[in-house]
Amino acid sequence: MTDRKVLRVLAGETISPPPIWLMRQAGRYLPEYRETRLKAGSFLDLCYTPEYAVEVTLQPIRRYAFDAAILFSDILVIPDALKRGVRFEEGRGPLMEPIDADGIAALTPEGVIDHLAPVFETVRRLRAELPAETTLLGFCGAPWTVATYMIAGHGTPDQAPARLFAYREPAAFARLLDLLADISADYLCAQIEAGADAVQIFDSWAGVLGEAEFEAFAARPVRRIVDQVRARHPQARIIAFAKGAGALLEGYRKRTDADAIGLDWSVPLSFAKRLQEEGPVQGNLDPMRVVAGGKALDEGIDAILDVLGNGPLIFNLGHGITPQADPAHVTQLVERVRGRT
Numbered sequence: 001m002t003d004r005k006v007l008r009v010l011a012g013e014t015i016s017p018p019p020i021w022l023m024r025q026a027g028r029y030l031p032e033y034r035e036t037r038l039k040a041g042s043f044l045d046l047c048y049t050p051e052y053a054v055e056v057t058l059q060p061i062r063r064y065a066f067d068a069a070i071l072f073s074d075i076l077v078i079p080d081a082l083k084r085g086v087r088f089e090e091g092r093g094p095l096m097e098p099i100d101a102d103g104i105a106a107l108t109p110e111g112v113i114d115h116l117a118p119v120f121e122t123v124r125r126l127r128a129e130l131p132a133e134t135t136l137l138g139f140c141g142a143p144w145t146v147a148t149y150m151i152a153g154h155g156t157p158d159q160a161p162a163r164l165f166a167y168r169e170p171a172a173f174a175r176l177l178d179l180l181a182d183i184s185a186d187y188l189c190a191q192i193e194a195g196a197d198a199v200q201i202f203d204s205w206a207g208v209l210g211e212a213e214f215e216a217f218a219a220r221p222v223r224r225i226v227d228q229v230r231a232r233h234p235q236a237r238i239i240a241f242a243k244g245a246g247a248l249l250e251g252y253r254k255r256t257d258a259d260a261i262g263l264d265w266s267v268p269l270s271f272a273k274r275l276q277e278e279g280p281v282q283g284n285l286d287p288m289r290v291v292a293g294g295k296a297l298d299e300g301i302d303a304i305l306d307v308l309g310n311g312p313l314i315f316n317l318g319h320g321i322t323p324q325a326d327p328a329h330v331t332q333l334v335e336r337v338r339g340r341t
């Protein structure tokens, strides 16, 4: 059996204390990240320059010896590779050209994987440099979440533009989701071939969808990715994270055929316990507890470990760590999780 603990939990094992990594563990809360970010130039330059992307991926591993490293990239490299003019502006988040039905009809997967070659080079270098026991995670965005940015051209609080587009232009919208799913499957396969041990599919905006739409726009496209990845890599380990999906997470692991599901911090622990009976879970500390530190941090950690610690669990936050988090609080978090047996 592998000594990579995250992979063992993904295979259904219970490990105590649980392995730990944090979403956005490479990011602006780390001074060394901010320094490399400045050197790299634009955010996309950082993603596409293997030397820098490897460096920022390794920074949190050096500091905290997390059980998993996550490839440094972004879910929006796919629309970038589709030539949607993606850019990241300080304080404004991601921007791109909004797409319409004609734009969707004109999209082609040609050249996308070639454009992303630097990402695969980053994965190869990472696997060579990481400690043997550290799991290397690749990732992509789920089609729904990526589509919300492509349609609006920027982030929105409720994804109203994409929801409206889905109702008004169902055929074009379905084509967009299928195309993104097929490209994402190729993209994840290439990451696995370059050395990623497991992959996570981020559906950060799943929480704005009604029941039928969650099934059609979120769960089913994720299943389409999983089926294609498994067809080529039967041993692939996959985590599906549908943020904000609440009660719709019941049976989500089975419906997507993922190995594990990610839970955001709004998922009640009693419900999380039931979900853990379906399979391994990952989560779900409120990132604001990391900002707060002290007792609020300890209590949040203990509550999760008390309820989920005796089943297959990968300890994580319920969403990405925020720039204002104190790196010393992350030390506190890691020590507390690892101090429990």
Ligand SMILES: Cc1c2[nH]c(c1CCC(=O)O)Cc1[nH]c(c(CCC(=O)O)c1C)Cc1[nH]c(c(CCC(=O)O)c1C)Cc1[nH]c(c(C)c1CCC(=O)O)C2
Pocket: 022, 023, 024, 025, 026, 027, 028, 037, 043, 070, 071, 072, 073, 074, 075, 076, 088, 093, 094, 139, 141, 145, 155, 202, 204, 320
């Ligand atoms: C929705 C989404 C995006 N990107 C991602 C998601 C899904 C997860 C989530 O919900 O957070 C995923 C992502 N983005 C990034 C990673 C790297 C790996 C890691 O987790 O450490 C991962 C896994 C780096 C990043 N991606 C981004 C940053 C910050 C940009 C910077 O350094 O200037 C980082 C470290 C930029 C980004 N990228 C995106 C947004 C909305 C933003 C702006 C918000 C912000 O500034 O925090 C799109």
